[in-house]
Amino acid sequence: MRLDKFLKVSRLIKRRTIAKQMCGGGRVKLNERVAKSSSEVREDDEITLSFGNRSLKVRVLNVPEGNVSAKEASGLYNILEDIRSSENDFEQRRDLT
16 A cells, blocks of 8 residues: 555544645654555555644554554554654653553
8 A cells, every 4th residue: 555545544644635644744654764645555554644733653564455444543553653743852652561
């Protein structure tokens, strides 16, 4: 499955167009490399998303064939890191591995 579609289906990002924009802006990494929206996502891949003051790293557990329900979406990935930086550049880090 394409990276932009996976981000939308998993509900990590609300819309596919936003996922494409984030990939185009270099704010999405797939296995520690900046990824294009057309990159193929496979099980056990690691995706890092850089939002304004937040960085989220997840491991792909399952790649669905098509759309999934909201309840099933959170089961597609496992959160590895959730880093939020405040206005003072102080990072609050939450490792979930």
